[in-house]
Amino acid sequence: GENVEQHPSTLSVQEGDSAVIKCTYSDSASNYFPWYKQELGKRPQLIIDIRSNVGEKKDQRIAVTLNKTAKHFSLHITETQPEDSAVYFCAPWNQGGKLIFGQGTELSVKP
Amino acid sequence: DTGVSQNPRHKITKRGQNVTFRCDPISEHNRLYWYRQTLGQGPEFLTYFQNEAQLEKSRLLSDRFSAERPKGSFSTLEIQRTEQGDSAMYLCASSHQGRRNGYTFGSGTRLTVV
Numbered sequence: 710g711e712n713v714e715q716h717p718s719t720l721s722v723q724e725g726d727s728a729v730i731k732c733t734y735s736d737s738a739s740n741y742f743p744w745y746k747q748e749l750g751k752r753p754q755l756i757i758d759i760r761s762n763v764g765e766k767k768d769q770r771i772a773v774t775l776n777k778t779a780k781h782f783s784l785h786i787t788e789t790q791p792e793d794s795a796v797y798f799c800a801p802w803n804q805g806g807k808l809i810f811g812q813g814t815e816l817s818v819k820p
Numbered sequence: 821d822t823g824v825s826q827n828p829r830h831k832i833t834k835r836g837q838n839v840t841f842r843c844d845p846i847s848e849h850n851r852l853y854w855y856r857q858t859l860g861q862g863p864e865f866l867t868y869f870q871n872e873a874q875l876e877k878s879r880l881l882s883d884r885f886s887a888e889r890p891k892g893s894f895s896t897l898e899i900q901r902t903e904q905g906d907s908a909m910y911l912c913a914s915s916h917q918g919r920r921n922g923y924t925f926g927s928g929t930r931l932t933v934v
Contacts, residue, residue, distance in 0.1 A: 743922040752911065753863065755922035798862050800922075805876055807853060808923060810862035 711736045711803050715811035722789050723819055730814045732799030733781040741802035742775055742782045747813075748795045756797075757784070789818045824926035826912050832932045833902055840898045841929045845914030852895050853923060854887055855911040863911055869895060870917060902933045 712735040722728050732742075743758035759766045759773045759782065766773050770789075775782040782801075786793055796815050800808035825844040833839050845852045850871050855863035866885065867877045871892040884902075889895040899906055909930050913923035 745922070752925040752927050754925070758922055800862075806851075806870075806917075807865055807868055807876065809865065810855075813860070813862050 711739075711801070711809045713799065713801060713809050713811045715797075715799055715814050717814060718812065719815045719817070721817045721819065724789060724791060726789055728784075728786045728789055728793070728816055728818075730784045730797055730799070730816070731781055732783065732801070732811055734799075734801040734809075735780065736801065736803055736809075737780065738804035739780075739801040742773065743800050743802075743808065744771075744773060744784045745798045745800060745810075746795045747798065753798060786816075789816075791818050791820050794818045824912055824914050824924050826910075826926035826929050828929055829927065830930045830932075832934060835902060835904060835933055837902055838898065838900045839902060839931060840896050841910055841912075841931075842894060842896050843912030843926060844894045845912070846924055847893075849914035849916050849924070850892070851915045851917050852889055853913045853915070854895070854897050855913065857909045857911055857928070858907075866897075899931075902931075904933045907931055907933045 714733050716731050740761040745753040746756045747753040757773050759775050770787050772785040796813045798813050799811045803809045827842045853868040854866040857863045867887050869889040884900045887897045909928045911928045912926045915923050
């Protein structure tokens, strides 16, 4: 089946620093690559996504980059703020028609 | 439309009992997904529907689990003879096939089996 791995599993940064989370996947047919943010006790929420015909997408302080050849994509958060503290999941689209979630990265932004 | 709605929010049941959860998706979404999430893990795929057709069921899913979406709108997930290992957050999500957008998740039903 599809194998999705995220690194690191935990990440602690100082407020204002950048954070990068990497996701590797195995399904070469994947063509849609979202990132979800989940705050404690809440539902996962889509924060940014990218399709396989582009290499990078930005939305204010967050960006996603895709290397389809190497089968990985990354989430970049610049100028981190305490409210960015959450668990982040990558979830590449599986050719079977569903998202397969990584195990999550817990980001802690220290003021 | 207020998004994806799940009921109940919490369920505590004794081992061996049956439980049923309900999910009401966003009305124009024809795909509906069920996931299970345990503490410290990512959501794990259970099953999904396109309209009323159940298109895939996870191989990891026990025969005690069954889901329906009889009219292509709301869906129910039933767990028979619950076990302590079934304790988890059960998440429902919906999307529109063809738009290839991310899911919209409901708030989930937290099941505790005692």
